[in-house]
Amino acid sequence: MKILVGVKRVVDYNVRIQVKADGSGVATDGVKMSMNPFDEIAVEEALRIKEAGKADEVIAVTIGPKVCQEQLRTALAMGADRAIHVETDDEIQPLTGARILKALADKEEPKIVLLGKQAIDDDNNQTAQMLGGLSHWPQATFASEVVIEGDTALVTREIDSGLETLSVDLPAVISVDLRLNEPRYVKLPNIMKAKRKPIETLTLADLNVEVAPSVTVLKTSAPAKREAGIKVESVEELVIILKEKGLIE
Amino acid sequence: MERESMEFDVVIVGAGPAGLSAACKLMQLAEEKNQELMVCVIEKGSEVGAHILSGAVLEPTAMNELFPDWKDKGAPIKTQVKGDDVYYLTGEEKGIKTPNFLIPKPMHNEGNYIVSMANVCRWLAEQAESMGVEIFPGFTASEVLFNDDGSVKGILTGDMGVAEDGSEKDGYMPGMELLAKQTIFAEGCRGHLGKQLMDTFNLRDNVDPQHYGLGIKEIWAIDPEKHQEGLVVHTAGWPLDNHTEGGGFLYHMENNQVALGFIIALNYTNPHLSPFDEMQRWKLNPKIAQFLEGGERVAYGARAVNKGGMQSVPKLSFPGGLLVGCDAGFLNGAKIKGNHTAMKTGMLAAEAIIESILAGDVSSKELSLLDEKYKASWVFDELHKTRNFGPALHKFGTLIGGSFAWLDQNIFAGKLPFTWHNTTPDHETLKPAAQCEAPVYPKPDGKLTFDKLSSVFLSSTNHEEDQPCHLKLADPLIPINQNLPLYDEPAQRYCPAGVYEVVADENGKDQFQINGQNCVHCKTCDIKDPAQNITWVTPEGGGGPNYSNM
Numbered sequence: 001m002k003i004l005v006g007v008k009r010v011v012d013y014n015v016r017i018q019v020k021a022d023g024s025g026v027a028t029d030g031v032k033m034s035m036n037p038f039d040e041i042a043v044e045e046a047l048r049i050k051e052a053g054k055a056d057e058v059i060a061v062t063i064g065p066k067v068c069q070e071q072l073r074t075a076l077a078m079g080a081d082r083a084i085h086v087e088t089d090d091e092i093q094p095l096t097g098a099r100i101l102k103a104l105a106d107k108e109e110p111k112i113v114l115l116g117k118q119a120i121d122d123d124n125n126q127t128a129q130m131l132g133g134l135s136h137w138p139q140a141t142f143a144s145e146v147v148i149e150g151d152t153a154l155v156t157r158e159i160d161s162g163l164e165t166l167s168v169d170l171p172a173v174i175s176v177d178l179r180l181n182e183p184r185y186v187k188l189p190n191i192m193k194a195k196r197k198p199i200e201t202l203t204l205a206d207l208n209v210e211v212a213p214s215v216t217v218l219k220t221s222a223p224a225k226r227e228a229g230i231k232v233e234s235v236e237e238l239v240i241i242l243k244e245k246g247l248i249e
Numbered sequence: 250m251e252r253e254s255m256e257f258d259v260v261i262v263g264a265g266p267a268g269l270s271a272a273c274k275l276m277q278l279a280e281e282k283n284q285e286l287m288v289c290v291i292e293k294g295s296e297v298g299a300h301i302l303s304g305a306v307l308e309p310t311a312m313n314e315l316f317p318d319w320k321d322k323g324a325p326i327k328t329q330v331k332g333d334d335v336y337y338l339t340g341e342e343k344g345i346k347t348p349n350f351l352i353p354k355p356m357h358n359e360g361n362y363i364v365s366m367a368n369v370c371r372w373l374a375e376q377a378e379s380m381g382v383e384i385f386p387g388f389t390a391s392e393v394l395f396n397d398d399g400s401v402k403g404i405l406t407g408d409m410g411v412a413e414d415g416s417e418k419d420g421y422m423p424g425m426e427l428l429a430k431q432t433i434f435a436e437g438c439r440g441h442l443g444k445q446l447m448d449t450f451n452l453r454d455n456v457d458p459q460h461y462g463l464g465i466k467e468i469w470a471i472d473p474e475k476h477q478e479g480l481v482v483h484t485a486g487w488p489l490d491n492h493t494e495g496g497g498f499l500y501h502m503e504n505n506q507v508a509l510g511f512i513i514a515l516n517y518t519n520p521h522l523s524p525f526d527e528m529q530r531w532k533l534n535p536k537i538a539q540f541l542e543g544g545e546r547v548a549y550g551a552r553a554v555n556k557g558g559m560q561s562v563p564k565l566s567f568p569g570g571l572l573v574g575c576d577a578g579f580l581n582g583a584k585i586k587g588n589h590t591a592m593k594t595g596m597l598a599a600e601a602i603i604e605s606i607l608a609g610d611v612s613s614k615e616l617s618l619l620d621e622k623y624k625a626s627w628v629f630d631e632l633h634k635t636r637n638f639g640p641a642l643h644k645f646g647t648l649i650g651g652s653f654a655w656l657d658q659n660i661f662a663g664k665l666p667f668t669w670h671n672t673t674p675d676h677e678t679l680k681p682a683a684q685c686e687a688p689v690y691p692k693p694d695g696k697l698t699f700d701k702l703s704s705v706f707l708s709s710t711n712h713e714e715d716q717p718c719h720l721k722l723a724d725p726l727i728p729i730n731q732n733l734p735l736y737d738e739p740a741q742r743y744c745p746a747g748v749y750e751v752v753a754d755e756n757g758k759d760q761f762q763i764n765g766q767n768c769v770h771c772k773t774c775d776i777k778d779p780a781q782n783i784t785w786v787t788p789e790g791g792g793g794p795n796y797s798n799m
Binding site: 012014018029032034187188189 | 387
């Protein structure tokens with residue numbers, strides 16, 4: 001059984017995001033980039049499934065410019081067996097991303113496509129669901145526990161009212177949440193080995209997918225600065241001020 | 250405990266200008282001499298450049314030697330210095346422009362470039378990797394490993410996944426031994442292994458103590474109308490008094506950004522002084538504020554520099570290893586530059602290793618060839634010429650010392666037949682707090698001046714929360730029992746990242762609190778603590794600041 005894992009290159013979560021002065025997006029020059037933390041959890045889960053003897057091969061996939069291979073190398077150093085780089089300089093929106101993953105799933109025929117529930121750069125949380133729809137596969141999103149039993153996966157999800165466990169037939173799309181696992185530290189010798197593992201490079205044309213942005217970003221702006229607060233002496237004073245501002249009746 | 254190990258010909262600690270230049274030069278020479286060479290560089294930052302902070306005006310001498318075609322290769326060295334202003338600030342409101350002929354020669358910047366050294370290092374790392382060097386960011390060199398005969402055999406990488414109480418967490422990964430015939434230590438100023446090696450091998454015998462400065466830097470995106478790409482501004486004088494050495498810089502980089510900062514010599518005497526607040530208020534002078542008004546601060550960081558110069562350079566070689574760059578201390582204080590000398594000494598180390606390999610086995614040998622090469626190099630020449638610059642400022646203060654420096658450099662070209670020494674280490678210079686007046690610093694205005702915490706936020710600093718504190722106190726009682734009554738515990742003020750606080754516990758008793766997570770790895774505490782009670786050790790790999798274009 002193969003597992004296909006999606007890996008996205010994003011601005012590192014420790015970096016303070018800076019919006020470009022012209023509002024055209026977020027500054028990335030010289031900024032530390034790394035694997036989307038949710039994708040790291042997905043890679044870790046794929047590896048654990050393989051290490052438990054439930055899968056034979058873990059394939060990491062990324063879509064984007066040449067530099068994204070750095071993140072594939074990280075996935076390979078963590079333990080993925082091989083990697084596929086769909087190289088494009090175009091902006092890839094979730095629907096296009098899902099189409100690309102669908103084409104790859106058709107080609108590789110994995111039993112599970114594991115994805116992060118969302119990428120921390122655009123916070124879309126759409127790709128896994130769209131892929132499920134396009135491929136007519138069952139989907140289980142926000143996984144906090146994954147158990148593989150034969151041809152089904154039992155996926156536990158954290159929902160408002162507690163825990164929900166779904167049983168999905170494989171092949172399926174699973175998107176992972178924060179508490180699923182703690183990704184491993186990468187070992188030095190594995191970083192060296194990862195340099196020799198194969199990365200297959202494909203173009204969008206190879207996969208017969210066209211870039212069709214359905215959403216246009218009009219403007220990116222920084223969150224409004226918080227204004228300084230005031231201290232009130234009593235609850236009464238607070239109520240008066242809130243009433244004055246029309247915030248309570 | 251049995252640890253995994255890996256063997257290399259050369260292990261380099263630190264992916265800064267010195268370490269990466271050593272790596273590149275090693276591969277170039279190995280290819281030239283048909284030698285197979287396994288070289289690895291380990292770097293504690295989460296990526297190459299993450300812990301690099303420098304002005305920086307780069308003198309391209311060493312780069313020209315290492316990669317004569319650096320321009321064609323696309324090095325991020327693009328902004329030529331076009332103007333070079335020096336101001337003597339006389340107060341918060343005023344400053345006088347110093348006429349060009351009065352400026353000591355080493356401070357002239359024709360032919361130099363304004364760069365982000367972090368980006369230059371990223372580029373150097375690409376060159377090194379393309380020549381086959383293994384670079385491992387996110388891994389610390391936590392300990393030196395020794396052979397039975399006392400020679401250095403390599404380093405141990407830090408354990409990952411250790412909890413605050415020292416227990417092993419899930420996913421714990423023990424450190425690995427990286428073994429080498431020669432280990433090059435290029436950790437930068439006050440490297441924690443370099444410090445131990447100087448002790449172990451008595452490398453500082455017969456040299457002056459190292460002297461340091463603390464540099465605090467910000468990057469601002471400014472109004473394009475006010476931006477003059479290539480303009481370099483330096484200031485002396487205010488807000489420091491005549492007996493506190495230091496000065497400011499403001500460099501107009503690309504993309505309507507300026508890099509600015511302030512360096513304060515760590516031999517200051519007033520324990521109430523706060524380098525951070527001096528830097529903040531310095532920006533209020535109109536000579537600086539004129540560029541910043543209406544702009545936005547985008548980055549912040551701090552790093553200690555060494556400025557002892559020639560008199561403080563230790564022995565560089567010892568059995569099994571070499572010290573290069575700021576780990577040894579080659580910054581030219583008169584030029585306020587150390588990147589070119591760091592690069593060059595890294596390259597000299599590479600030459601010494603390759604030449605010695607061609608003559609025989611270098612395992613655990615002491616390659617004093619590096620010391621010879623340094624003495625015969627232009628690095629020594631320029632440090633020798635400017636050897637009295639720092640001591641003059643220290644002895645006579647900014648005005649008279651500065652005048653001497655001008656005479657020494659512009660008339661006598663550094664050839665006066667004497668050498669001054671400054672033999673008091675920086676941690677011994679503080680006067681008791683009771684004898685000093687506390688400066689009154691203006692409250693941050695949120696426009697030009699800021700508080701420490703919002704500043705550290707802009708350094709993108711992060712450390713794994715649950716890990717042992719990496720700032721070790723030899724005696725946990727000294728801060729409160731000794732430093733507090735005598736010096737009002739200066740760590741609260743000299744730390745530019747708010748790591749150290751004296752807070753009252755539930756009984757109202759003073760307690761020394763260490764917020765190790767904020768640490769930007771500047772090493773000032775390790776240098777300035779009057780009791781030398783604080784030791785900076787490596788936190789878990791990848792921790793620390795994440796500088797972008799510093």
